[in-house]
Amino acid sequence: MREIYITNYESENILEGKGAHPYKLSDSETGYGQHLAWMKKWEEDRKQKKIERKEAEQEKKEEERANFLERFKKHPVPDEVLETLKLIRPSSYYRIQLVYILNNQLEIIAVVGKGKIGNWIFENGYGDKRPGSRIVLEHLHNKEPYDGKVYFVTFEEYEEFMRSKKSFTNVKIVS
Numbered sequence: 001m002r003e004i005y006i007t008n009y010e011s012e013n014i015l016e017g018k019g020a021h022p023y024k025l026s027d028s029e030t031g032y033g034q035h036l037a038w039m040k041k042w043e044e045d046r047k048q049k050k051i052e053r054k055e056a057e058q059e060k061k062e063e064e065r066a067n068f069l070e071r072f073k074k075h076p077v078p079d080e081v082l083e084t085l086k087l088i089r090p091s092s093y094y095r096i097q098l099v100y101i102l103n104n105q106l107e108i109i110a111v112v113g114k115g116k117i118g119n120w121i122f123e124n125g126y127g128d129k130r131p132g133s134r135i136v137l138e139h140l141h142n143k144e145p146y147d148g149k150v151y152f153v154t155f156e157e158y159e160e161f162m163r164s165k166k167s168f169t170n171v172k173i174v175s
Contacts, residue, residue: 068093072111075100075158081111099140100158102151106165109150114140117152126150 069085077085088096097114112120115133117140122130126149139145140152143161153161 064093071155075108077108077111081108085111098155100153100155102153104145104149106151106162114154121146121150 065086068088069082072082072085098111099114099117100108101110101112101117101120103109110120110124117136118130118133121127121136127147131146136146136152140154143151143153143157143164145151151161
């Protein structure tokens with residue numbers, strides 16, 4: 001048989017009916033029932049604050065999305081292109097570099113990220129194979145048409161590009 005050693009402190013508590021561990025108090029001694037109303041109110045407040053925080057975050061995202069799309073409304077962007085811009089996640093707004101793809105009539109036909117221009121060319125039938133990034137960046141930098149079909153213009157350079165092309169088309173050569 002195993003012997004159990006009990007200290008004097010524990011033996012006094014056992015004799016008084018408190019148990020071996022006096023820190024384990026009964027509910028009547030702790031007043032547990034008195035705090036139930038407070039706990040329920042605290043829980044409701046916590047849930048309400050969580051809902052308010054989510055609503056504020058949602059409003060912030062909507063405001064960011066509106067500010068992001070507002071920049072494109074000053075350019076003649078088609079509605080279907082604006083719909084694709086709405087699919088961009090708000091966390092990516094300031095990280096991506098958007099490029100307008102223009103046809104020979106200088107109309108915006110698409111807006112893509114700078115790294116996805118080659119994929120767009122191949123997927124939409126403007127090339128037999130996907131052009132490399134060097135070729136795409138050369139056309140983007142020099143503002144020359146790719147295969148005489150499409151221009152690549154960054155968002156920031158669009159207005160300057162349109163001014164230069166419009167002034168170039170308005171010049172009449174007299175000989």
